[in-house]
Amino acid sequence: MSKGHDWKKLATESQVVAAGRPEKKPDGALNPAIALNSTFHEGGPIGYGRYGNEAWSALEEAISVLEGGKTLIFSSGMAAISSVFSLLPQGAIIVAAENGYQGTTTMLKKMHEAKKLEVRFVNLPNTDEVLKALPGAQMLYLESPTNPAIEVVDLPVVIAAGKKAGSIVVVDSTLATPMVQNPLALGADIALHSVTKYLSGHSDILLGCVVTNDESIFERVEQARRYGGAIPGPFEAWIALRGLRTFALRMQRSQENAMELAKRLEKDPRVLKVRYPGLASDPYHERAKSFMKGFGAMISFEVKADIAQIDKMCNSSTLITNATSLGGVESIWERRRRWATESHTIPENLIRFSVGIEAVDDLWSDIQSCFLAAKIN
Known part of the structure; x- marks a missing residue:
């Protein structure tokens, strides 16, 4: 994929145009191809259609540049969220929003009722309430601004507190987007997006993504995608990358x-x-x-x-x-x-x-x- 750029020196407006392009060569394509393959010759880095795809890689590279981490694309935002929760063992404690995105809160309520997780629901914008709920929590799951209350969480403070407490800190940054905030730069372990929304921007595909700088987390989430099967379609990935350009x-x-x-x-x-x-x-x-x-x-x-x-x-x-x-x-x-x-x-x-x-x-x-x-x- 695209080489020769010092991405940190480029503004977001330039990154979205330049990232995820094929390598330059005579008569080479400007845009990546839609790779409609489930099967690959042996000996290469992909291996099988559930493990990778050239169209996914292009979109993952572009989002990685925007968020400053390594990206994995999923078939939907909820699939991405599910992969993050799969990092937790049975009965783990998670701190999360009492009034956040209803897809997330509904899933967590069901997992709490089934005793798969112990969920401490809190008012995320209330920093003191979050800090009091942290002891013993394996994960702090944040979203900011919250959906639909549009409340802003004090991310620098609560992320630092979550890390000090030994929690995996996740930020759903769908509403903010990389134009507004970069959770990994603030110290979070994982940034998460519904790519369906602003990143693709045309209400025509369902995709999600997980971005992290932690190699261990990346490998575990990749395994969750590989064996859970929540993979994106190559056409959807290509459409999302085209949308990301603007x-x-x-x-x-x-x-x-x-x-x-x-x-x-x-x-x-x-x-x-x-x-x-x-x-x-x-x-x-x-x-x-x-x-x-x-x-x-x-x-x-x-x-x-x-x-x-x-x-x-x-x-x-x-x-x-x-x-x-x-x-x-x-x-x-x-x-x-x-x-x-x-x-x-x-x-x-x-x-x-x-x-x-x-x-x-x-x-x-x-x-x-x-x-x-x-x-x-």
């Missing part, structure tokens, strides 16, 4: 839109509360400024209306899509508590809003039309 531009535009819309929503009398760390009024603003390189493109806001009106509001949009996902070029929102598995600490009137790259005034006009359609005054 990641920096997409994220920049989405962040700009999110900041502007958060400011407008904050002034709207029909909105009870806006959750966005870029706002000076946000309780996590100063914390975010202390170690993040931006504020992301996710807003959550609480509407002064009943559930039926809020559902009507979300369904009335013409430009914004009412759906479950985030991180695509298109703006997406939904009332999160419509899902039975969502944490009951999340308000019923909260709308999670993944801000896309559309013209910000068009998005604002759509939001205003939705308020009117739902008769929210």
Whole structure:
């Protein structure tokens, strides 16, 4: 793959364009091929289609450059998360969010109930609560900003505390992305992403990834992928890498839109509360400024209306899509508590809003039309 670059000297905007390219040679391809192979001649480094693929390698190299570690691609974000939990023995203690990504919390609740793991659910932004839960924990599983509450965890402090306590420290950095924070540089053992979201950015594939600098962890996670079978398709990996080429531009535009819309929503009398760390009024603003390189493109806001009106509001949009996902070029929102598995600490009137790259005034006009359609005054 691509050689000759000192990646640390290149900005993220350049890294996403240059990483994961084939080696330069006369008449060589600029882009990696889609390698549709399950079987390989003996004697090489791959061996079998469940062990590796040229298309995976290109995407893994590119994400490795962005995060500063070694990457393993998985068939979905949840597959990546499952591989991380496979590092823990039966009955191990894990500290995790009480109101984080519902896919993760649902899995952990089931594992806790089955006594496969002992899960200490905590309010991650409350640093003291996290520190009190750490003694004896084999893993500290973090996400920041949290999904969907958009709360910022004091990563430098809790990562250091987790490492001192002897825990494997994992950070789900899907909402932040490498444009905003790099968990490994902050001392985490593992950074994790749903590649489905911002990194690929077009709502057309399912992939996840695990990134680490710890060779032992890398080998164990690779074995979990190899023998668990949660491998990505080569076409999906190729599509994700093509999407990654524009990641920096997409994220920049989405962040700009999110900041502007958060400011407008904050002034709207029909909105009870806006959750966005870029706002000076946000309780996590100063914390975010202390170690993040931006504020992301996710807003959550609480509407002064009943559930039926809020559902009507979300369904009335013409430009914004009412759906479950985030991180695509298109703006997406939904009332999160419509899902039975969502944490009951999340308000019923909260709308999670993944801000896309559309013209910000068009998005604002759509939001205003939705308020009117739902008769929210």
